[in-house]
Amino acid sequence: MKTRRWRDALLQQEDLNFLLTNRVPRMALTRFMGWFSKLRNPWVRDASIAVWRLFTELDLSDSKKMHFDSLHDCFTRELKPGARSVDGDPDxxxxxxxxxxxxxxxxxxxxxxxxxxxxxxxxxxxxxxxxxxxxxxxxxxxxxxxxxxxxxxxxxxxxxxxxxxxxxxxxxxxxxxxxxxxxxxxxxxxxxxxxxxxxxxxxxxxxxxxxxxxxxxxxxxxxxxxxxxxxxxxxxxxxxxxxxxxxxxxxxxxxxxxxxxxxxxxxxxxxxxxxxxxxxxxxxxxxxxxxxxxxxxxxx
Known part of the structure; x- marks a missing residue:
């Protein structure tokens, strides 16, 4: 609970949030993440998902599978059949x-x-x-x-x-x-x-x-x-x-x-x-x- 309060307080600091997510080498970090997220290493995968959970409300309860090959595999997960209902009204x-x-x-x-x-x-x-x-x-x-x-x-x-x-x-x-x-x-x-x-x-x-x-x-x-x-x-x-x-x-x-x-x-x-x-x-x-x-x- 303390970790969550600390995380929320940090993310609510707008100047710091903007600095950390924009005043950085955005393109280089994006390319790096594209490579890093696909690493099929159990330690890297588990540590990355743990950090992800620390900063977000990650809910995998409706995921089609619970074991992932990589961080990328978790990002792009499919849903269980029936996890979402689609409004059938043609209007x-x-x-x-x-x-x-x-x-x-x-x-x-x-x-x-x-x-x-x-x-x-x-x-x-x-x-x-x-x-x-x-x-x-x-x-x-x-x-x-x-x-x-x-x-x-x-x-x-x-x-x-x-x-x-x-x-x-x-x-x-x-x-x-x-x-x-x-x-x-x-x-x-x-x-x-x-x-x-x-x-x-x-x-x-x-x-x-x-x-x-x-x-x-x-x-x-x-x-x-x-x-x-x-x-x-x-x-x-x-x-x-x-x-x-x-x-x-x-x-x-x-x-x-x-x-x-x-x-x-x-x-x-x-x-x-x-x-x-x-x-x-x-x-x-x-x-x-x-x-x-x-x-x-x-x-x-």
């Missing part, structure tokens, strides 16, 4: 991941917020103003995955991924302290734009997984490659991959953020507000009624 866009809700709401033209008083241009986040046009005056939700959370993410609705765009960048921490201090943080960091179309509808959705310090690798099932700091392949990758709501789409190598965008006419589901903890599969947004009716009529 609902489900949360793609376990997360804490950050800034969210209506898109003001192309402007959204990373924190109160810190706006940014979503077109810059996308890296392409034209790609953002379907989401002008739409709806968005920022979902922050803490390091102890389940790190895989899933399809919010029956959908077809049509394109992935990789955008290289920095690895600033994406915790609330950094979001209140670093302008346009999400636009600075390593990220990917995943563009999809709802099956049976003309509506598009977009997921923007954003990397952070210690995490700059992203695995997507629709691509036969790993997106990471050393990636030198094509930035824009066209693909065709169909998913049913709740199907696994990929995972982070650690924890970070996913920003979900939907077009005008979508709205936040009841209770979605900054600070709320949400689980994968729970209601995140509500579709326009006409869109969900068309999807149901077409059979997906």
């Amino acid at each position: 609902v866009l489900a949360s793609p991941c376990d997360a804490i809700v950050g800034a969210c709401g209506a898109v003001d033209g192309t402007r959204v917020f990373q924190a109160k008083g810190f706006p940014y241009e979503a077109a810059e986040l996308f890296g392409d103003a034209q790609a953002f046009e379907p989401f002008r005056d739409g709806c968005y939700v920022t979902l922050r995955l803490t390091s102890s959370m389940y790190h895989r993410f899933h399809a919010p609705h029956d959908s077809r991924v049509e394109r992935v765009t990789y955008l290289s960048g920095d690895t600033w921490n994406v915790n609330p302290i950094a979001l209140k201090r670093v302008e346009r943080l999400f636009c600075r960091n390593e990220r990917a734009l995943v563009e999809a179309r709802l099956l049976g509808s003309d509506h598009r959705i977009a997921l923007v997984p954003v990397a952070a310090i210690l995490v700059a690798s992203l695995r997507l099932h629709c691509l036969d490659l790993l997106l990471h700091l050393g990636y030198r392949g094509p930035k824009r990758i066209d693909c065709t991959a169909d998913y049913r709501k709740g199907d696994e789409m990929g995972w982070f190598e650690h924890g970070s953020t996913i920003i979900v965008f939907a077009p005008a006419g979508f709205s936040l589901s009841p209770g979605i507000a900054p600070g709320r903890q949400i689980r994968m599969g729970q209601a995140l947004m509500t579709l326009p009624r006409a869109a969900s009716t068309a999807s149901t009529a077409s059979g997906g």
Whole structure:
């Protein structure tokens, strides 16, 4: 209990937190962690998980397995069957991941917020103003995955991924302290734009997984490659991959953020507000009624 109080007091010191997680060689530490976390040494694995537990509320009770080959194996763990239930309502866009809700709401033209008083241009986040046009005056939700959370993410609705765009960048921490201090943080960091179309509808959705310090690798099932700091392949990758709501789409190598965008006419589901903890599969947004009716009529 004393250790937990000491840890919480330390983490609440904003200046120290920001210094320790940002005023360091972020890229070098991120590359090191990518290597270190994959070491298959029982002593390294056990010591690393013990330290991880010291600084987070790590809960492995819903993990598919309890014995891990490495720290990375624990980070990217799968869940037990039935550990999450997915909202089956065709009117609902489900949360793609376990997360804490950050800034969210209506898109003001192309402007959204990373924190109160810190706006940014979503077109810059996308890296392409034209790609953002379907989401002008739409709806968005920022979902922050803490390091102890389940790190895989899933399809919010029956959908077809049509394109992935990789955008290289920095690895600033994406915790609330950094979001209140670093302008346009999400636009600075390593990220990917995943563009999809709802099956049976003309509506598009977009997921923007954003990397952070210690995490700059992203695995997507629709691509036969790993997106990471050393990636030198094509930035824009066209693909065709169909998913049913709740199907696994990929995972982070650690924890970070996913920003979900939907077009005008979508709205936040009841209770979605900054600070709320949400689980994968729970209601995140509500579709326009006409869109969900068309999807149901077409059979997906």
